[in-house]
């Protein structure tokens with residue numbers, strides 16, 4: 445499959461009330477993380493969302509930090525960013541699967557989370573996916589969080605029409 449294979453992207457939601465996002469990033473691979481952050485920030489700016497950012501050591505800590513933040517009830521949604529590259533042992537599977545599963549469980553509990561934790565075989569795969577001018581997975585994760593926030597607000601009756609199609 446081509447690295448730049450296209451897919452459909454939903455139009456961004458429009459908000460009539462301020463949105464506050466928290467980016468939680470594991471800069472285990474600093475250069476990759478910085479590009480993911482740049483993409484996420486740019487996407488948030490398109491929706492006028494305010495952004496805070498916290499760093500944690502590795503991908504496994506990202507869901508824990510989001511759970512902590514959720515208990516503070518200060519944010520509308522979260523962008524989980526990081527990069528896991530396969531090593532020699534089975535630890536790769538633990539880090540990928542547990543971080544992803546924990547984020548999904550937090551989502552099922554009501555947190556609006558976009559998952560931008562890359563899980564790749566090698567650094568070149570990560571580079572093309574993190575590049576804001578490439579696959580922009582950081583931007584995609586921010587957009588996912590924003591869509592969930594819009595949907596949640598719509599169901600809460602705070603806005604009309606966002607996220608729904610006739």
Ligand SMILES: Nc1c(NC[C@H](O)[C@H](O)[C@H](O)CO)[nH]c(=O)[nH]c1=O
Pocket residue numbers: 470472501502503504505526527528529530539
């Ligand atoms: N190998 C990678 C890790 N591993 C570290 C774990 O995420 C965790 O920080 C550690 O086990 C302590 O709890 N993290 C990444 O983000 N990326 C990797 O490739």
Ligand SMILES: CC(=O)[C@@H](O)COP(=O)(O)O
Pocket residue numbers: 528529530531532533534535536537539
């Ligand atoms: C994804 C990982 O945890 C990885 O970096 C660990 O490498 P290794 O399996 O060689 O210890």
